[in-house]
Amino acid sequence: MGGFIKRWGLAASVCFIVGLLLLDFSSGQKETTTESAVDSLTQDPSQTNVMDWEVTKLSPEQFQERYTELTGERTSKEPMNQEQECQKANTTEEQAPSLITECYDAEYAAIIALEEGISAQAGVLVQVREVRGGDMIRKEFRKVYENTGYLSSEDSSSIELVENYVLGTLQDRSRLQLSFNGYVEHLERQGEWEAQHQRAKDPQHFSGSGFFQL
Numbered sequence: 001m002g003g004f005i006k007r008w009g010l011a012a013s014v015c016f017i018v019g020l021l022l023l024d025f026s027s028g029q030k031e032t033t034t035e036s037a038v039d040s041l042t043q044d045p046s047q048t049n050v051m052d053w054e055v056t057k058l059s060p061e062q063f064q065e066r067y068t069e070l071t072g073e074r075t076s077k078e079p080m081n082q083e084q085e086c087q088k089a090n091t092t093e094e095q096a097p098s099l100i101t102e103c104y105d106a107e108y109a110a111i112i113a114l115e116e117g118i119s120a121q122a123g124v125l126v127q128v129r130e131v132r133g134g135d136m137i138r139k140e141f142r143k144v145y146e147n148t149g150y151l152s153s154e155d156s157s158s159i160e161l162v163e164n165y166v167l168g169t170l171q172d173r174s175r176l177q178l179s180f181n182g183y184v185e186h187l188e189r190q191g192e193w194e195a196q197h198q199r200a201k202d203p204q205h206f207s208g209s210g211f212f213q214l
Contacts, residue, residue: 049112049113049114049206049208049210050110050111050112050208050209050210051111051112051113051119052110052111053108053109053110053111053210053212054107054108054109054111054121054123055106055107055108055109055212056106056107056109057104057105057106058104058105058106058107058125060105063075063105063125066107066125067125067145067148070125070147070148070149070150071147071148075145099131099132099133100129100130100131100132101130101131101132101137102129102130103127103128103129103130103142104127104128104129105125105126105127105128105145106125106126106127106128107123107124107125107126108123108124108125108126108168108176108178108212109121109122109123109124110122110123110178110180110210110212112180112206112208112210114153114159114184114204114206115184115204118153118155118158118159118184119153119154119155120151120152120153120161120184121151121152121153122149122150122151122166122178122180122210123149123150123152123166123178124144124145124148124149124150124166124167124168124178125144125145125148126141126142126143126144126145126168126176127141127142127143127145128140128141128142129142138174138214139174139214140173140174140214141170141173141174141175141176141214142173143170144168144169144170144176148168149163149165149166149167149168149178149180150163150166151163151166151180151182153184157187158186158187159184159185159186159187160184160185160187161182161184162182162183162184162185163180163181163182164181164182164183164207165179165180165181165182166178166179166180166181167179167180171211174213174214175211175212175213175214176211176212177209177210177211178209178210178211178212179207179208179209180206180207180208180209181206181207182205182206182207183203183204183205183206184203184204184206185203185204
């Protein structure tokens with residue numbers, strides 16, 4: 001009887017120790033969750049004509065080239081000072097600069113439906129930063145670059161796209177509104193030389209807005 005009690009006590013002790021080891025192991029397996037990459041998309045039911053979004057993360061050199069292409073001017077921001085500039089906290093923020101893990105420029109473009117079979121792209125250049133809070137990394141819009149709004153279309157051989165305005169506005173640090181207004185004219189071939197004998201017909205006005213939520 002005494003031998004049975006000893007064996008039972010030993011088995012219970014072993015089970016207790018194994019249980020403690022398993023508990024300690026599972027408690028150390030904390031999963032670190034981060035937000036998805038720059039192509040995260042939340043569709044907003046209030047956006048007009050917007051079918052989808054395209055997001056392009058730009059290197060400092062790509063940003064300089066794209067900024068000059070859209071504005072006709074060269075930005076005064078030097079690539080080496082980009083990170084330093086983005087670390088600066090706005091007067092309304094209390095974000096510690098040490099928590100900012102990355103800062104970059106990007107092009108956000110809404111794909112808009114003009115009519116059946118014809119689409120256009122309305123876009124703008126923005127600055128984005130990633131901020132760590134505990135185990136989470138969140139993205140924030142920092143600013144929209146002025147005069148970088150544009151309209152373009154891959155159907156340029158059959159239509160003429162005229163921009164009235166494309167305006168990007170930050171509603172808050174995680175929400176970008178892109179408003180656009182313009183008109184499209186269909187090109188009709190006249191004569192043998194298409195490049196010289198086209199005229200626009202039936203101009204159609206369009207306008208709308210889209211929302212991108214980080």
